[in-house]
Amino acid sequence: MANVLEDVGRRTLNELDYVGSLNIQLWSTLRAMKSALPLLGNRYRWQATVRQMLQIGYDALPMVSLMAICMGFILAMQGASELRRFGALQYVIGLVAVGFTRELGPLLTALAVSGRSGSAFAAEIGTMKVTEELDSLRVMALEPIEFVLAPKYLAALISIPCLTIMSNSFGIVAGGLFMFFSTHLAPLLYFRYVLESIALRDVITGLVKSLAFATIIVHVGCLEGFRVRGGPDSVGRSTTSAVVKSTFLVIVADAIFTAIFYFTVKP
Amino acid sequence: MPIISIRELVVEYDGRRVLDGLNLDIEPGETMVLLGGSGSGKSTLLRQIIGLDRPKSGSVSVKGVDVNHCSAAELKKIRHSIGVAFQSAALFNSLSVKDNVALPLREHTRLAPSVIELIVWMKLAVVGLADSSNLLPQELSGGMKKRGAVARALALDPEILVLDEPSAGLDPIVAAELDELILLLKQAFHMTVIVVTHEMPSAFRIADRIAMLHQGKFISVGPKDEISASQDPHVRHFLDRIPEHMTNAISVAAHFEKYLHSQETRQ
Numbered sequence: 001m002a003n004v005l006e007d008v009g010r011r012t013l014n015e016l017d018y019v020g021s022l023n024i025q026l027w028s029t030l031r032a033m034k035s036a037l038p039l040l041g042n043r044y045r046w047q048a049t050v051r052q053m054l055q056i057g058y059d060a061l062p063m064v065s066l067m068a069i070c071m072g073f074i075l076a077m078q079g080a081s082e083l084r085r086f087g088a089l090q091y092v093i094g095l096v097a098v099g100f101t102r103e104l105g106p107l108l109t110a111l112a113v114s115g116r117s118g119s120a121f122a123a124e125i126g127t128m129k130v131t132e133e134l135d136s137l138r139v140m141a142l143e144p145i146e147f148v149l150a151p152k153y154l155a156a157l158i159s160i161p162c163l164t165i166m167s168n169s170f171g172i173v174a175g176g177l178f179m180f181f182s183t184h185l186a187p188l189l190y191f192r193y194v195l196e197s198i199a200l201r202d203v204i205t206g207l208v209k210s211l212a213f214a215t216i217i218v219h220v221g222c223l224e225g226f227r228v229r230g231g232p233d234s235v236g237r238s239t240t241s242a243v244v245k246s247t248f249l250v251i252v253a254d255a256i257f258t259a260i261f262y263f264t265v266k267p
Numbered sequence: 268m269p270i271i272s273i274r275e276l277v278v279e280y281d282g283r284r285v286l287d288g289l290n291l292d293i294e295p296g297e298t299m300v301l302l303g304g305s306g307s308g309k310s311t312l313l314r315q316i317i318g319l320d321r322p323k324s325g326s327v328s329v330k331g332v333d334v335n336h337c338s339a340a341e342l343k344k345i346r347h348s349i350g351v352a353f354q355s356a357a358l359f360n361s362l363s364v365k366d367n368v369a370l371p372l373r374e375h376t377r378l379a380p381s382v383i384e385l386i387v388w389m390k391l392a393v394v395g396l397a398d399s400s401n402l403l404p405q406e407l408s409g410g411m412k413k414r415g416a417v418a419r420a421l422a423l424d425p426e427i428l429v430l431d432e433p434s435a436g437l438d439p440i441v442a443a444e445l446d447e448l449i450l451l452l453k454q455a456f457h458m459t460v461i462v463v464t465h466e467m468p469s470a471f472r473i474a475d476r477i478a479m480l481h482q483g484k485f486i487s488v489g490p491k492d493e494i495s496a497s498q499d500p501h502v503r504h505f506l507d508r509i510p511e512h513m514t515n516a517i518s519v520a521a522h523f524e525k526y527l528h529s530q531e532t533r534q
Binding site for chain 1 (some may be wrong): 314317318319342343346347349351353354357358359360370371373374375405417
Protein backbone atom coordinates (compact mmCIF):
# COMPACT_ATOMS: atom_id res chain seq x y z
CA MET A 1 0.00 0.00 0.00
CA ALA A 2 2.82 2.34 0.95
CA ASN A 3 4.52 1.56 -2.36
CA VAL A 4 1.36 2.37 -4.33
CA LEU A 5 0.95 5.69 -2.51
CA GLU A 6 4.63 6.45 -3.04
CA ASP A 7 4.28 5.67 -6.75
CA VAL A 8 1.17 7.85 -7.10
CA GLY A 9 2.90 10.67 -5.23
CA ARG A 10 6.02 10.43 -7.40
CA ARG A 11 4.01 10.41 -10.63
CA THR A 12 1.93 13.40 -9.47
CA LEU A 13 5.07 15.35 -8.61
CA ASN A 14 6.56 14.46 -12.02
CA GLU A 15 3.44 15.67 -13.83
CA LEU A 16 3.37 18.89 -11.78
CA ASP A 17 7.06 19.39 -12.56
CA TYR A 18 6.29 18.92 -16.27
CA VAL A 19 3.42 21.41 -16.25
CA GLY A 20 5.55 23.88 -14.26
CA SER A 21 8.41 23.52 -16.76
CA LEU A 22 5.98 24.11 -19.64
CA ASN A 23 4.74 27.30 -17.99
CA ILE A 24 8.24 28.62 -17.27
CA GLN A 25 9.26 27.85 -20.85
CA LEU A 26 6.15 29.59 -22.22
CA TRP A 27 6.79 32.80 -20.23
CA SER A 28 10.49 32.81 -21.10
CA THR A 29 9.57 32.43 -24.78
CA LEU A 30 7.00 35.23 -24.64
CA ARG A 31 9.70 37.49 -23.15
CA ALA A 32 12.12 36.48 -25.91
CA MET A 33 9.58 36.80 -28.75
CA LYS A 34 10.45 40.44 -29.45
CA SER A 35 13.78 39.32 -30.91
CA ALA A 36 11.99 37.21 -33.55
CA LEU A 37 9.65 39.98 -34.75
CA PRO A 38 10.29 41.63 -38.11
CA LEU A 39 11.76 45.18 -38.00
CA LEU A 40 11.77 45.31 -34.16
CA GLY A 41 13.92 42.24 -33.56
CA ASN A 42 17.08 40.59 -34.82
CA ARG A 43 16.91 40.08 -38.60
CA TYR A 44 18.60 36.65 -38.43
CA ARG A 45 15.92 35.53 -35.99
CA TRP A 46 13.19 36.76 -38.35
CA GLN A 47 14.85 34.85 -41.21
CA ALA A 48 14.77 31.72 -39.02
CA THR A 49 11.08 32.42 -38.32
CA VAL A 50 10.31 32.59 -42.05
CA ARG A 51 12.16 29.28 -42.62
CA GLN A 52 10.13 27.70 -39.82
CA MET A 53 6.88 29.11 -41.25
CA LEU A 54 7.65 27.38 -44.54
CA GLN A 55 8.40 24.10 -42.77
CA ILE A 56 5.38 24.17 -40.44
CA GLY A 57 2.90 25.71 -42.86
CA TYR A 58 3.80 25.45 -46.54
CA ASP A 59 5.33 21.97 -46.36
CA ALA A 60 2.34 20.62 -44.42
CA LEU A 61 -0.23 22.11 -46.81
CA PRO A 62 -0.58 19.07 -49.16
CA MET A 63 -1.05 16.68 -46.23
CA VAL A 64 -3.49 18.92 -44.37
CA SER A 65 -5.48 19.60 -47.57
CA LEU A 66 -5.80 15.92 -48.38
CA MET A 67 -6.83 15.09 -44.81
CA ALA A 68 -9.41 17.90 -44.86
CA ILE A 69 -10.86 16.76 -48.20
CA CYS A 70 -11.17 13.16 -46.94
CA MET A 71 -12.72 14.31 -43.67
CA GLY A 72 -15.12 16.63 -45.55
CA PHE A 73 -16.34 13.69 -47.65
CA ILE A 74 -16.61 11.41 -44.59
CA LEU A 75 -18.58 13.96 -42.58
CA ALA A 76 -20.91 14.73 -45.49
CA MET A 77 -21.53 11.04 -46.28
CA GLN A 78 -22.06 10.01 -42.65
CA GLY A 79 -24.36 12.98 -42.06
CA ALA A 80 -26.26 12.37 -45.30
CA SER A 81 -26.87 8.69 -44.56
CA GLU A 82 -28.81 9.64 -41.41
CA LEU A 83 -30.37 12.95 -42.49
CA ARG A 84 -31.66 11.47 -45.79
CA ARG A 85 -34.06 9.29 -43.78
CA PHE A 86 -35.76 12.42 -42.41
CA GLY A 87 -35.69 14.25 -45.74
CA ALA A 88 -33.28 16.79 -44.28
CA LEU A 89 -30.34 16.36 -46.65
CA GLN A 90 -29.85 20.15 -46.85
CA TYR A 91 -28.68 20.12 -43.21
CA VAL A 92 -25.52 18.36 -44.37
CA ILE A 93 -24.29 21.77 -45.55
CA GLY A 94 -24.57 23.29 -42.08
CA LEU A 95 -23.08 20.18 -40.49
CA VAL A 96 -19.97 20.32 -42.68
CA ALA A 97 -19.57 24.10 -42.57
CA VAL A 98 -20.05 24.56 -38.82
CA GLY A 99 -18.32 21.26 -37.96
CA PHE A 100 -15.20 22.26 -39.87
CA THR A 101 -14.91 25.91 -38.82
CA ARG A 102 -15.54 25.25 -35.13
CA GLU A 103 -14.02 21.84 -34.63
CA LEU A 104 -12.58 19.65 -37.35
CA GLY A 105 -10.47 22.24 -39.15
CA PRO A 106 -8.42 23.28 -36.07
CA LEU A 107 -8.24 19.74 -34.65
CA LEU A 108 -7.25 18.07 -37.91
CA THR A 109 -4.58 20.69 -38.56
CA ALA A 110 -3.21 20.40 -35.03
CA LEU A 111 -2.95 16.61 -35.24
CA ALA A 112 -1.16 16.82 -38.60
CA VAL A 113 1.27 19.50 -37.37
CA SER A 114 1.84 17.66 -34.10
CA GLY A 115 2.89 14.54 -36.01
CA ARG A 116 5.06 16.44 -38.50
CA SER A 117 6.53 19.41 -36.68
CA GLY A 118 6.13 18.58 -32.97
CA SER A 119 8.24 15.47 -33.42
CA ALA A 120 10.72 17.39 -35.60
CA PHE A 121 11.17 20.06 -32.88
CA ALA A 122 11.87 17.41 -30.25
CA ALA A 123 14.33 15.59 -32.52
CA GLU A 124 16.12 18.80 -33.57
CA ILE A 125 16.53 20.20 -30.05
CA GLY A 126 17.30 16.78 -28.57
CA THR A 127 20.06 16.25 -31.12
CA MET A 128 21.41 19.74 -30.42
CA LYS A 129 21.53 18.82 -26.74
CA VAL A 130 23.30 15.50 -27.32
CA THR A 131 25.87 17.08 -29.65
CA GLU A 132 26.56 19.96 -27.19
CA GLU A 133 25.19 22.57 -29.64
CA LEU A 134 22.92 24.02 -26.94
CA ASP A 135 25.93 24.34 -24.62
CA SER A 136 27.91 26.04 -27.35
CA LEU A 137 25.04 28.54 -27.78
CA ARG A 138 25.15 29.30 -24.04
CA VAL A 139 28.91 29.83 -24.00
CA MET A 140 28.50 32.20 -26.95
CA ALA A 141 26.12 34.17 -24.68
CA LEU A 142 23.09 33.17 -26.79
CA GLU A 143 20.03 31.86 -24.97
CA PRO A 144 18.58 28.70 -26.58
CA ILE A 145 15.04 29.87 -25.73
CA GLU A 146 15.58 33.05 -27.75
CA PHE A 147 17.70 31.48 -30.49
CA VAL A 148 15.87 28.19 -31.05
CA LEU A 149 12.41 28.36 -29.51
CA ALA A 150 11.17 31.93 -30.14
CA PRO A 151 11.35 31.68 -33.98
CA LYS A 152 9.54 28.32 -33.90
CA TYR A 153 6.78 29.67 -31.66
CA LEU A 154 6.21 32.81 -33.69
CA ALA A 155 6.20 30.76 -36.90
CA ALA A 156 3.65 28.32 -35.45
CA LEU A 157 1.40 31.17 -34.23
CA ILE A 158 1.27 32.48 -37.81
CA SER A 159 1.28 29.20 -39.79
CA ILE A 160 -1.14 27.03 -37.84
CA PRO A 161 -4.11 29.46 -38.01
CA CYS A 162 -3.38 29.90 -41.75
CA LEU A 163 -3.32 26.11 -42.20
CA THR A 164 -6.56 25.90 -40.21
CA ILE A 165 -8.25 28.34 -42.61
CA MET A 166 -7.02 26.24 -45.54
CA SER A 167 -8.23 23.06 -43.84
CA ASN A 168 -11.68 24.62 -43.26
CA SER A 169 -11.86 25.67 -46.91
CA PHE A 170 -10.86 22.25 -48.30
CA GLY A 171 -13.27 20.43 -45.96
CA ILE A 172 -16.14 22.67 -47.01
CA VAL A 173 -15.23 22.28 -50.70
CA ALA A 174 -15.30 18.49 -50.24
CA GLY A 175 -18.78 18.78 -48.72
CA GLY A 176 -19.82 20.87 -51.76
CA LEU A 177 -18.52 18.20 -54.15
CA PHE A 178 -20.50 15.54 -52.30
CA MET A 179 -23.67 17.65 -52.48
CA PHE A 180 -23.08 18.33 -56.18
CA PHE A 181 -22.67 14.65 -57.06
CA SER A 182 -25.44 13.36 -54.78
CA THR A 183 -28.12 16.06 -55.17
CA HIS A 184 -26.84 18.13 -58.13
CA LEU A 185 -26.81 21.19 -55.87
CA ALA A 186 -25.18 24.06 -57.76
CA PRO A 187 -21.80 25.07 -56.25
CA LEU A 188 -22.75 28.76 -55.97
CA LEU A 189 -25.92 27.87 -54.12
CA TYR A 190 -23.95 25.55 -51.85
CA PHE A 191 -21.54 28.32 -50.90
CA ARG A 192 -24.46 30.68 -50.26
CA TYR A 193 -25.91 28.15 -47.83
CA VAL A 194 -22.46 27.72 -46.25
CA LEU A 195 -22.17 31.48 -45.64
CA GLU A 196 -25.64 31.50 -44.15
CA SER A 197 -24.79 28.59 -41.83
CA ILE A 198 -21.58 29.86 -40.30
CA ALA A 199 -21.26 32.94 -38.12
CA LEU A 200 -18.12 35.01 -37.54
CA ARG A 201 -17.87 33.66 -33.98
CA ASP A 202 -17.54 30.11 -35.40
CA VAL A 203 -14.48 31.19 -37.36
CA ILE A 204 -13.03 33.13 -34.41
CA THR A 205 -13.50 30.27 -31.93
CA GLY A 206 -11.78 27.94 -34.41
CA LEU A 207 -8.85 30.32 -34.77
CA VAL A 208 -8.57 30.83 -30.99
CA LYS A 209 -8.37 27.05 -30.64
CA SER A 210 -5.70 26.85 -33.34
CA LEU A 211 -3.55 29.41 -31.46
CA ALA A 212 -3.85 27.31 -28.29
CA PHE A 213 -2.97 24.15 -30.23
CA ALA A 214 0.06 25.89 -31.76
CA THR A 215 1.25 26.80 -28.25
CA ILE A 216 0.84 23.21 -27.04
CA ILE A 217 2.57 21.62 -30.04
CA VAL A 218 5.60 23.94 -30.02
CA HIS A 219 6.14 23.96 -26.27
CA VAL A 220 5.63 20.25 -25.70
CA GLY A 221 7.89 19.40 -28.67
CA CYS A 222 10.64 21.78 -27.57
CA LEU A 223 10.43 20.82 -23.87
CA GLU A 224 10.79 17.15 -24.78
CA GLY A 225 13.90 18.12 -26.77
CA PHE A 226 15.36 20.16 -23.90
CA ARG A 227 14.75 17.29 -21.46
CA VAL A 228 16.80 14.79 -23.47
CA ARG A 229 19.41 13.09 -21.29
CA GLY A 230 22.05 10.71 -22.57
CA GLY A 231 22.52 9.54 -26.14
CA PRO A 232 20.69 9.16 -29.45
CA ASP A 233 18.20 6.59 -28.05
CA SER A 234 16.77 9.25 -25.74
CA VAL A 235 16.25 11.52 -28.77
CA GLY A 236 14.02 8.80 -30.26
CA ARG A 237 12.09 8.49 -27.01
CA SER A 238 11.61 12.26 -26.77
CA THR A 239 10.26 12.36 -30.34
CA THR A 240 7.64 9.72 -29.58
CA SER A 241 6.80 11.37 -26.28
CA ALA A 242 6.40 14.78 -27.99
CA VAL A 243 3.78 13.40 -30.41
CA VAL A 244 1.90 11.40 -27.76
CA LYS A 245 1.82 14.22 -25.18
CA SER A 246 0.97 17.01 -27.62
CA THR A 247 -1.82 14.95 -29.25
CA PHE A 248 -3.27 14.17 -25.83
CA LEU A 249 -3.01 17.80 -24.64
CA VAL A 250 -4.50 19.13 -27.91
CA ILE A 251 -7.58 16.93 -27.44
CA VAL A 252 -7.89 17.91 -23.75
CA ALA A 253 -7.53 21.60 -24.66
CA ASP A 254 -10.12 21.16 -27.43
CA ALA A 255 -12.60 19.71 -24.93
CA ILE A 256 -11.97 22.59 -22.50
CA PHE A 257 -12.32 25.28 -25.19
CA THR A 258 -15.45 23.67 -26.62
CA ALA A 259 -17.01 23.57 -23.13
CA ILE A 260 -16.06 27.23 -22.51
CA PHE A 261 -17.53 28.37 -25.85
CA TYR A 262 -20.66 26.23 -25.36
CA PHE A 263 -21.45 27.72 -21.96
CA THR A 264 -20.29 31.31 -22.53
CA VAL A 265 -21.02 32.17 -26.18
CA LYS A 266 -24.79 32.37 -26.70
CA PRO A 267 -26.15 32.07 -30.24
CA MET B 268 46.17 38.74 -10.43
CA PRO B 269 45.00 35.36 -11.84
CA ILE B 270 42.56 35.51 -14.76
CA ILE B 271 40.79 32.39 -13.47
CA SER B 272 40.61 31.49 -9.81
CA ILE B 273 39.05 28.27 -8.47
CA ARG B 274 38.45 27.99 -4.71
CA GLU B 275 37.34 24.90 -2.75
CA LEU B 276 35.24 23.71 -5.69
CA VAL B 277 32.97 20.75 -4.93
CA VAL B 278 30.70 19.24 -7.60
CA GLU B 279 28.30 16.35 -7.04
CA TYR B 280 26.02 14.50 -9.46
CA ASP B 281 23.22 12.46 -7.81
CA GLY B 282 25.13 12.41 -4.53
CA ARG B 283 28.34 11.20 -6.22
CA ARG B 284 31.28 13.57 -5.63
CA VAL B 285 32.94 14.35 -8.98
CA LEU B 286 35.17 17.27 -7.96
CA ASP B 287 36.39 17.42 -4.39
CA GLY B 288 37.61 20.77 -3.03
CA LEU B 289 39.69 21.98 -5.98
CA ASN B 290 41.90 25.09 -5.79
CA LEU B 291 43.66 26.48 -8.84
CA ASP B 292 44.86 29.84 -10.19
CA ILE B 293 45.46 30.37 -13.90
CA GLU B 294 47.58 33.39 -14.83
CA PRO B 295 46.90 35.59 -17.88
CA GLY B 296 48.72 34.38 -20.98
CA GLU B 297 49.60 30.92 -19.72
CA THR B 298 48.63 27.60 -21.24
CA MET B 299 47.19 25.35 -18.57
CA VAL B 300 46.63 21.72 -19.43
CA LEU B 301 44.14 19.75 -17.34
CA LEU B 302 45.42 16.19 -17.53
CA GLY B 303 43.80 13.06 -16.16
CA GLY B 304 42.28 9.73 -16.97
CA SER B 305 38.74 9.07 -18.15
CA GLY B 306 36.21 9.99 -15.45
CA SER B 307 38.73 12.01 -13.43
CA GLY B 308 36.56 15.15 -13.66
CA LYS B 309 38.41 17.17 -16.35
CA SER B 310 35.39 18.00 -18.49
CA THR B 311 33.29 18.67 -15.37
CA LEU B 312 35.87 21.20 -14.23
CA LEU B 313 35.82 22.80 -17.66
CA ARG B 314 32.02 23.15 -17.55
CA GLN B 315 32.40 24.88 -14.18
CA ILE B 316 34.98 27.31 -15.55
CA ILE B 317 32.72 28.34 -18.44
CA GLY B 318 29.69 28.63 -16.14
CA LEU B 319 27.56 25.87 -17.70
CA ASP B 320 26.97 23.98 -14.44
CA ARG B 321 26.64 25.11 -10.82
CA PRO B 322 28.85 23.64 -8.10
CA LYS B 323 27.66 22.22 -4.77
CA SER B 324 30.05 24.60 -3.02
CA GLY B 325 33.12 26.71 -3.73
CA SER B 326 33.64 29.32 -6.41
CA VAL B 327 35.02 29.91 -9.89
CA SER B 328 36.05 33.48 -10.68
CA VAL B 329 36.87 34.64 -14.19
CA LYS B 330 38.52 38.08 -14.41
CA GLY B 331 37.55 38.65 -10.77
CA VAL B 332 33.83 37.84 -11.25
CA ASP B 333 32.27 34.80 -9.59
CA VAL B 334 30.52 33.06 -12.52
CA ASN B 335 27.95 31.42 -10.23
CA HIS B 336 26.93 34.53 -8.31
CA CYS B 337 26.99 37.28 -10.91
CA SER B 338 24.20 38.99 -12.84
CA ALA B 339 23.10 37.77 -16.28
CA ALA B 340 24.73 40.83 -17.86
CA GLU B 341 28.05 40.12 -16.11
CA LEU B 342 27.93 36.46 -17.17
CA LYS B 343 27.25 37.55 -20.74
CA LYS B 344 30.26 39.90 -20.62
CA ILE B 345 32.48 37.12 -19.26
CA ARG B 346 31.28 34.71 -21.94
CA HIS B 347 32.22 37.25 -24.62
CA SER B 348 35.80 36.98 -23.37
CA ILE B 349 35.87 33.17 -23.47
CA GLY B 350 36.04 31.09 -26.64
CA VAL B 351 35.16 27.41 -26.25
CA ALA B 352 35.78 24.49 -28.61
CA PHE B 353 33.89 21.42 -27.38
CA GLN B 354 35.09 17.84 -27.61
CA SER B 355 32.39 17.04 -30.19
CA ALA B 356 33.17 20.35 -32.02
CA ALA B 357 29.41 21.20 -31.64
CA LEU B 358 29.25 23.06 -34.95
CA PHE B 359 25.67 23.81 -35.98
CA ASN B 360 24.79 21.20 -38.58
CA SER B 361 22.36 23.43 -40.44
CA LEU B 362 25.00 26.14 -41.02
CA SER B 363 28.06 26.10 -43.26
CA VAL B 364 31.49 26.39 -41.64
CA LYS B 365 31.72 30.10 -42.45
CA ASP B 366 28.22 30.75 -41.06
CA ASN B 367 29.19 28.90 -37.88
CA VAL B 368 32.18 31.22 -37.46
CA ALA B 369 30.13 34.28 -38.43
CA LEU B 370 27.36 33.50 -35.92
CA PRO B 371 28.89 35.15 -32.79
CA LEU B 372 29.98 38.16 -34.90
CA ARG B 373 26.47 38.63 -36.30
CA GLU B 374 24.86 38.23 -32.90
CA HIS B 375 27.19 40.33 -30.75
CA THR B 376 28.61 43.01 -33.04
CA ARG B 377 27.23 45.65 -35.38
CA LEU B 378 29.90 45.05 -38.01
CA ALA B 379 28.97 45.33 -41.69
CA PRO B 380 28.46 41.99 -43.49
CA SER B 381 31.55 42.61 -45.63
CA VAL B 382 33.70 43.13 -42.50
CA ILE B 383 32.25 39.99 -40.91
CA GLU B 384 33.06 38.05 -44.08
CA LEU B 385 36.65 39.30 -43.95
CA ILE B 386 37.06 38.38 -40.26
CA VAL B 387 35.55 34.93 -40.90
CA TRP B 388 37.96 34.35 -43.78
CA MET B 389 40.90 35.37 -41.56
CA LYS B 390 39.85 33.05 -38.73
CA LEU B 391 39.35 30.16 -41.14
CA ALA B 392 42.73 30.88 -42.75
CA VAL B 393 44.41 30.72 -39.32
CA VAL B 394 43.05 27.20 -38.76
CA GLY B 395 43.62 26.16 -42.38
CA LEU B 396 39.97 25.91 -43.43
CA ALA B 397 39.71 28.87 -45.80
CA ASP B 398 39.10 26.55 -48.77
CA SER B 399 36.35 24.62 -46.98
CA SER B 400 34.31 27.57 -45.78
CA ASN B 401 31.17 26.68 -47.74
CA LEU B 402 31.02 23.06 -46.58
CA LEU B 403 28.52 21.84 -44.02
CA PRO B 404 29.90 20.27 -40.79
CA GLN B 405 28.76 16.79 -41.86
CA GLU B 406 30.98 17.12 -44.96
CA LEU B 407 34.12 17.68 -42.84
CA SER B 408 36.57 15.16 -41.39
CA GLY B 409 37.02 14.89 -37.59
CA GLY B 410 40.14 17.09 -37.59
CA MET B 411 38.51 19.71 -39.82
CA LYS B 412 35.49 19.87 -37.51
CA LYS B 413 37.74 20.48 -34.51
CA ARG B 414 39.62 23.21 -36.39
CA GLY B 415 36.26 24.73 -37.39
CA ALA B 416 35.27 24.76 -33.72
CA VAL B 417 38.55 26.52 -32.85
CA ALA B 418 37.89 29.12 -35.59
CA ARG B 419 34.42 29.78 -34.13
CA ALA B 420 35.87 30.02 -30.63
CA LEU B 421 38.32 32.64 -31.95
CA ALA B 422 35.66 34.70 -33.71
CA LEU B 423 35.30 37.39 -31.04
CA ASP B 424 39.05 37.48 -30.24
CA PRO B 425 38.58 36.08 -26.72
CA GLU B 426 41.09 36.58 -23.93
CA ILE B 427 40.61 32.98 -22.82
CA LEU B 428 40.50 29.99 -25.16
CA VAL B 429 39.11 26.73 -23.76
CA LEU B 430 39.63 23.49 -25.67
CA ASP B 431 38.02 20.23 -24.56
CA GLU B 432 39.97 17.18 -25.80
CA PRO B 433 41.11 18.86 -29.02
CA SER B 434 43.11 15.85 -30.24
CA ALA B 435 40.84 13.02 -29.05
CA GLY B 436 40.01 10.60 -31.85
CA LEU B 437 42.41 12.19 -34.32
CA ASP B 438 45.37 10.55 -36.02
CA PRO B 439 48.82 11.59 -34.67
CA ILE B 440 49.58 13.91 -37.59
CA VAL B 441 46.32 15.86 -37.33
CA ALA B 442 46.71 15.93 -33.52
CA ALA B 443 50.22 17.39 -33.93
CA GLU B 444 48.86 19.99 -36.37
CA LEU B 445 46.31 21.05 -33.76
CA ASP B 446 49.07 21.34 -31.13
CA GLU B 447 51.05 23.63 -33.44
CA LEU B 448 47.89 25.67 -34.04
CA ILE B 449 47.41 26.13 -30.28
CA LEU B 450 51.04 27.27 -29.91
CA LEU B 451 50.61 29.66 -32.83
CA LEU B 452 47.45 31.16 -31.29
CA LYS B 453 49.17 31.65 -27.97
CA GLN B 454 52.19 33.26 -29.63
CA ALA B 455 50.17 35.47 -32.00
CA PHE B 456 47.29 36.56 -29.75
CA HIS B 457 48.78 36.13 -26.24
CA MET B 458 45.71 34.22 -25.13
CA THR B 459 45.19 32.32 -21.92
CA VAL B 460 44.62 28.77 -23.13
CA ILE B 461 43.03 25.99 -21.09
CA VAL B 462 43.23 22.55 -22.66
CA VAL B 463 41.60 19.41 -21.34
CA THR B 464 43.28 16.28 -22.59
CA HIS B 465 44.55 12.84 -21.71
CA GLU B 466 47.02 12.77 -24.61
CA MET B 467 50.41 13.14 -22.97
CA PRO B 468 52.58 14.06 -26.00
CA SER B 469 50.11 16.83 -26.78
CA ALA B 470 49.99 18.02 -23.16
CA PHE B 471 53.78 18.23 -22.83
CA ARG B 472 54.10 19.98 -26.20
CA ILE B 473 51.69 22.84 -25.50
CA ALA B 474 51.59 23.28 -21.71
CA ASP B 475 53.19 25.97 -19.56
CA ARG B 476 51.73 24.28 -16.50
CA ILE B 477 49.89 21.00 -16.02
CA ALA B 478 47.21 20.28 -13.43
CA MET B 479 46.72 16.57 -12.98
CA LEU B 480 43.32 15.32 -11.80
CA HIS B 481 42.69 11.97 -10.18
CA GLN B 482 39.29 10.99 -8.77
CA GLY B 483 38.16 14.61 -8.57
CA LYS B 484 41.27 15.98 -6.84
CA PHE B 485 44.43 17.67 -8.08
CA ILE B 486 47.27 15.31 -7.34
CA SER B 487 49.89 17.54 -8.92
CA VAL B 488 49.97 21.08 -10.29
CA GLY B 489 53.10 22.64 -11.72
CA PRO B 490 55.33 23.33 -14.74
CA LYS B 491 55.52 20.44 -17.20
CA ASP B 492 59.12 19.57 -16.23
CA GLU B 493 58.08 19.28 -12.59
CA ILE B 494 55.18 16.98 -13.54
CA SER B 495 57.36 14.76 -15.72
CA ALA B 496 59.82 14.40 -12.81
CA SER B 497 57.08 13.77 -10.23
CA GLN B 498 57.40 10.65 -8.04
CA ASP B 499 53.74 10.64 -7.02
CA PRO B 500 52.56 7.05 -7.72
CA HIS B 501 49.32 8.15 -9.49
CA VAL B 502 51.21 10.62 -11.68
CA ARG B 503 53.84 7.98 -12.50
CA HIS B 504 51.13 5.39 -13.30
CA PHE B 505 49.58 7.85 -15.73
CA LEU B 506 52.80 9.06 -17.32
CA ASP B 507 54.37 5.61 -17.58
CA ARG B 508 51.08 4.05 -18.77
CA ILE B 509 50.95 1.48 -15.97
CA PRO B 510 47.48 -0.09 -15.68
CA GLU B 511 45.93 0.19 -12.21
CA HIS B 512 43.52 -2.71 -12.66
CA MET B 513 45.43 -5.57 -14.25
CA THR B 514 43.37 -8.31 -15.84
CA ASN B 515 45.08 -11.63 -16.44
CA ALA B 516 44.09 -15.25 -17.03
CA ILE B 517 44.33 -16.10 -13.31
CA SER B 518 41.98 -13.33 -12.20
CA VAL B 519 39.49 -14.19 -14.99
CA ALA B 520 39.61 -17.87 -13.91
CA ALA B 521 39.01 -16.84 -10.29
CA HIS B 522 35.97 -14.75 -11.29
CA PHE B 523 34.60 -17.64 -13.36
CA GLU B 524 35.06 -20.10 -10.50
CA LYS B 525 33.29 -17.70 -8.13
CA TYR B 526 30.40 -17.38 -10.60
CA LEU B 527 30.05 -21.17 -10.98
CA HIS B 528 30.11 -21.58 -7.21
CA SER B 529 27.33 -19.00 -6.79
CA GLN B 530 25.21 -20.80 -9.43
CA GLU B 531 25.69 -24.15 -7.68
CA THR B 532 24.70 -22.63 -4.34
CA ARG B 533 21.52 -21.18 -5.89
CA GLN B 534 20.56 -24.58 -7.33
